[in-house]
Amino acid sequence: MTQRRKFLKQSSLAMISLPFMSFNAKKDWSLDVLKATDLKDENYWKTVRKQFPLKEGQTYFNNGTMGPTPGYVLNEMINHMMHWNIEAATVDYKNGSGPSLLSGYFPCQKLRTKLGHIINCDFKEISLTQNATFGMNYVGMGLNLKKGDELLNTNQEHGGGFATWQMLAKRKGCIYKQAILPEPANNPDEIFNTIFKEVTKKTKVIAIPHMVSGFGTIMPVKEICMEAKKRGIFTVLDGAQCVGQIPVDVKEIGCDAYYSSLHKWLLAPAGSGLLYINKEVVGDIWTTISSYNWENQDDHGFRLMQNGSGNPALMTGYEAAVDFFTTIGQDVWYSRIKELGMYLRKGLKEIPSVTIYSSSNEAMAAGITTYGIKGKTGPELQAYMWEKERLQPRSVGSKFLRHSVHIYNSKEEIDKTLVLLKELN
Template sequence: MDKTLKLLWGEGAKKGNFYKRRDFLRHFLAGSALTLASLAEANSAIYQSISSLNAQFLESESPDGAYWEAIRKHFVFDDRLIMMNNGTVGPIPRPVFNTLTRWFRVQMTNPFDVYNFLPEKAEEVRKKLASFVNASPEEVIITHNTTEGINFVANGLDLKPGDEVLMSQLEHPGALHPWRLKAKRSGVVIKEVKIPITPRKAEEIDEAFAAAITPRTRIISVGHTVFITGLITPIKELSAMAHEKGILVLADSAHGLGMLNLDLKALGVDFFASSPYKWLGAPCGVGLLYIRKEVQEELWPTIVTSGWDTYPDARALVLTVRMLML
């Protein structure tokens, strides 16, 4: 273990004097022959260090910034960088970087072996994600990002010409344009709902959407964590109101996973798309799409391969995403 720590962080690692981050990268990427076992040991040491820091500082305000300075050492930052834009792509901590390197090494050693380990590992991640957001594994799909998840929903719903999609004026382009394409191809109608920029109470948002509903309204597609203002939309109340009228709800929560304490069963939303590489420390290109079990029969797969019709639930789309990665 001492040898691994020295290789990763330098001679002063046990004393807390970590390598400069650029030196860490230079040694790590220069072909240092770290074994899978040593990477696992390194990750374990980092987790123990973070747990110790949490126990020491998390209950206090740490006014001198010691806690966050110590946490920063577990990320591979350039010394000149002050990271302030998790909203686009967040940083990944060393354990995630180590794990990525570990499995890339397996793939490079025996490329065909990817078929043996990737499906099993993807299933493990999917189950952990489901547990993290209080959902059933059969309701969760690993995607590449929030926009891909929204496209799956927009393309998968069997909407007819004249059917309405309600969206606010604050939606992200990645959430808006899948529906614009749907409108152009299928004749659905996008209705913009003006909601208050700074609402005083959640009811103002619910009332704005309720007033826009007509007999042709089929789905509300709305930002959960609004990228322009930081508004947290009351998805639970909005879903309850919509369901009373037989209307589906899709939440664009690109920033929600890792920022908010999520309980998707409690929210009651039908579809929930997120990007854990923003606030959860996941690698770029990993997304989550939740499809509530009760509405899965209403959604067609967008891309299929052999086995897509094997499962009667969201796993039909999981096979698709696996094939995209392979």
């Protein structure tokens, strides 16, 4: 017992001695500074970088997993939580101010309308979810599938992109199949042919990524969805890596369903997901989580996002992230990501020992670049970059290093990466 008390005392002292990190709520986190100039030069992007409470001296290159939240968004969330914890008694549910204290029952029409402008659809075709995995499950569980129906994925799915279809195969007796994508993938026609080589008359669902999570490959989804529609096949796209990284127009793509995690490239707080289902087919999708509006036939997006009590501050942060994005401007935002991605890939191509596993076709690439270096594993490369220069990309499996670049990154940070890799030659 004496040893246990000693351990607890030492642990408590260690906790107390840790530096207390706090969010600087007094700093001007407003969007005004982002409107300061139309000239989006390097000085502008340095200003943008200051809108993130990222620690100086460290470089975050893992946006493909989780995007850092801008200070403006954090400030809006914190203010919401503090205000409504103080003013809780002033909320009058009878007069419709319930969303101030909880979410999950309300249509959030304003936020959904803003999202509709980003992906080009009516707000009633959008459901707010927690993440991409929720979206995939809402679609999969809502479809009327039966024994013998074929469900087609690829072999390069994120775990959140294949699990539902594998489970439905086991639960309902469907047939689960995977198309084996080329690696690296540089030819859209080759991908298209690989997908439809697996399609038969029994194929009911094609569920594929818009962008491959591991390699950042942009798939020829418009052509795939067009052909699938001719054959009466339901199409579901995993857009977890897309909304906020590349332009997404669901109407032009022509998919039946599209889901995404906006805590990645749109830099929304964790728990900010989106599900789109085309109004022409949504009536056939059953509600997965049922609450008051489970059978709402006027607003199907609202029907599918009924999920009980949630965090209203998260919805405030979600909408603030959308406002942050639109203030900088979609075209400017996407162009900067593409510019930095190309800058990294150009530098990597000049290093003989580096092998790039992402697409070398720039029309099929954006902010994610996956590569390896002879004689080093992915975890070894990740550790090396952190120890040397406090750079943090992410190892993917034992072989690869996945490098994500975003608007808060700089060419100087990318140059540090290239110098370290050259030193390994």
